[in-house]
Amino acid sequence: MILVTGAAGKSGTAVIRALAAQGVPARGLVRRPEQEAPLLAAGAVETEVGDMRHPGSLAQACRGVDAVYHICPNMSPDEQEIGARLIAAAQEQRLSHIVYHSVLHPQVEAMPHHWAKMRVEEMLFTAGLPVTILQPAAYMQNIAGVWGQILDEGIYRVPYPVETRISLVDLEDVAQAAARVLTDPDLRGGTYELCGPQPLSQADVAAILSKTLGRRVRAEAIDPLEWRQGAEAAGIGGYQLDGLLKMFDYYRQVGFTGSGWLLAQLLGRPATTFEQFIQRLIPT
Numbered sequence: 704m705i706l707v708t709g710a711a712g713k714s715g716t717a718v719i720r721a722l723a724a725q726g727v728p729a730r731g732l733v734r735r736p737e738q739e740a741p742l743l744a745a746g747a748v749e750t751e752v753g754d755m756r757h758p759g760s761l762a763q764a765c766r767g768v769d770a771v772y773h774i775c776p777n778m779s780p781d782e783q784e785i786g787a788r789l790i791a792a793a794q795e796q797r798l799s800h801i802v803y804h805s806v807l808h809p810q811v812e813a814m815p816h817h818w819a820k821m822r823v824e825e826m827l828f829t830a831g832l833p834v835t836i837l838q839p840a841a842y843m844q845n846i847a848g849v850w851g852q853i854l855d856e857g858i859y860r861v862p863y864p865v866e867t868r869i870s871l872v873d874l875e876d877v878a879q880a881a882a883r884v885l886t887d888p889d890l891r892g893g894t895y896e897l898c899g900p901q902p903l904s905q906a907d908v909a910a911i912l913s914k915t916l917g918r919r920v921r922a923e924a925i926d927p928l929e930w931r932q933g934a935e936a937a938g939i940g941g942y943q944l945d946g947l948l949k950m951f952d953y954y955r956q957v958g959f960t961g962s963g964w965l966l967a968q969l970l971g972r973p974a975t976t977f978e979q980f981i982q983r984l985i986p987t
């Protein structure tokens with residue numbers, strides 16, 4: 704049995720589905736009871752309700768499992784404390800393997816949520832247990848947040864220049880790679896960057912949207928200050944708001960790209976292109 708934390712989220716549900724497709728039993732840790740039924744429907748064999756910030760929740764969730772796939776809540780100010788607690792629980796239960804869902808380029812101090820993941824990676828190296836680390840780039844699925852606007856207005860708005868290149872990766876590919884490293888002992892102990900096959904600019908993304916949707920979509924950079932007002936109005940604040948603005952600024956200066964070679968090796972097939980991903984979204 705494999706414990707998946709953050710299981711009701713985008714990443715967690717995708718990993719649960721990928722494990723179920725391979726017949727690997729998984730227990731999902733969710734925060735709220737109403738998240739249990741959908742997760743069981745997605746293929747989890749068991750669910751456990753708990754808050755990763757509360758002492759005892761992770762210890763309880765680790766009881767009776769062989770390995771853990773740890774997904775910390777997105778943009779969490781508690782990433783390091785939760786990581787330390789997870790490691791302690793895994794040590795206590797003598798788990799055979801910890802796999803950590805990190806992020807591409809955790810070494811970047813300018814992005815605090817990346818830097819926190821690097822500190823967790825560092826703790827894992829000294830935990831005395833077999834550890835594997837996955838470092839996914841930004842998901843293609845993030846486009847869901849602006850999908851309505853793309854369809855309604857034909858505009859793809861981003862809070863950084865339209866020339867910014869990002870190696871967007873399909874979360875379904877990431878989840879299949881996760882299932883592979885959880886089940887193939889030869890891959891244990893590695894750190895794997897998971898990038899999509901193309902370092903696309905945002906103008907490229909809009910061009911692919913235009914081609915695939917059969918209507919013109921143009922990319923437009925919005926001022927981060929304008930983005931900030933919208934985010935604050937939507938209730939985003941504190942650590943999350945600060946982290947997102949720093950991430951956009953880093954993207955503006957550097958982009959967020961890497962090599963897609965390794966993901967294709969793990970999948971044993973070419974990784975999904977952005978065009979294939981959009982085609983999958985369009986109802987047939």
Ligand SMILES: NC(=O)c1ccc[n+]([C@@H]2O[C@H](COP(=O)([O-])OP(=O)(O)OC[C@H]3O[C@@H](n4cnc5c(N)ncnc54)[C@H](OP(=O)(O)O)[C@@H]3O)[C@@H](O)[C@H]2O)c1
Nearest residue numbers: 709711712713714734754755756775776777839840841842
């Ligand atoms: N999005 C990307 O492009 C991307 C790329 C690379 C890596 N990542 C990493 O992937 C991870 C997951 O991201 P995601 O987009 O899948 O997140 P998500 O969809 O927001 O899911 C997070 C899940 O964690 C749960 N949760 C929140 N606080 C919790 C707590 N205290 N105790 C237990 N559960 C809690 C949430 O439950 P509620 O529904 O109750 O809030 C939700 O089900 C993050 O660490 C992120 O940095 C993301």
